[in-house]
Amino acid sequence: MDEVRLNARMERGELFAERCPSRQVLNHVTSRWGVLVFVALLQGTHRFSELRRKIGGVSERMLAQTLQNLEQDGFVQRVAYPVVPPHVEYSLTEMGQEVAVQVQQLADWIEVNYTRVLAAAQVNESV
Numbered sequence: 001m002d003e004v005r006l007n008a009r010m011e012r013g014e015l016f017a018e019r020c021p022s023r024q025v026l027n028h029v030t031s032r033w034g035v036l037v038f039v040a041l042l043q044g045t046h047r048f049s050e051l052r053r054k055i056g057g058v059s060e061r062m063l064a065q066t067l068q069n070l071e072q073d074g075f076v077q078r079v080a081y082p083v084v085p086p087h088v089e090y091s092l093t094e095m096g097q098e099v100a101v102q103v104q105q106l107a108d109w110i111e112v113n114y115t116r117v118l119a120a121a122q123v124n125e126s127v
Contacts, residue, residue, distance in 0.1 A: 028073055028100055033066040038100040039107050040090070043077065045091040051065055076097060 013022025028034050036055045040046060046054065052063055057104040067090055075096035081087040092100055110117075 005103055010085075015041070015072060025073055026070045027067075029103065031066065033062055033071060035103050035107060037066055037076070038096070038103040041090060041092045041096070042104055045089050047087070051090065061064040063071075 013025070014020045014104075015022050015026055017023075029038070033055065036058070037051065040051055040054050046051050048063070048067075051067075052058060052060065055063065058066075067076055067078070073076050074093055077091050077096075079089045079091075
């Protein structure tokens with residue numbers, strides 16, 4: 001019985017557990033740049049420079065690191081074409097599409113409700 005419960009727990013992450021690897025995945029998916037990469041790639045394949053222009057304020061280093069993390073997690077596919085100058089395209093994998101839909105819902109909620117959040121923050125500052 002204990003082995004069955006252990007196996008069931010191993011199949012699903014526990015975000016509240018300090019050392020669970022699912023926390024790293026959560027960090028990659030919900031980081032500021034991760035969210036924006038998911039939303040951008042949900043609209044289609046992009047080159048690195050297109051993503052950088054689309055995601056205002058991201059440094060080249062942070063975008064490269066974010067894309068690398070999401071690629072390692074299996075959410076983003078990187079295709080490099082053997083041409084000069086180098087041509088690299090990024091797109092979502094099937095699993096990336098699944099999570100991007102969820103992230104898009106969060107992003108949509110924030111865009112629709114940000115004025116409510118700002119108003120609440122002002123009220124709390126004045127207290």
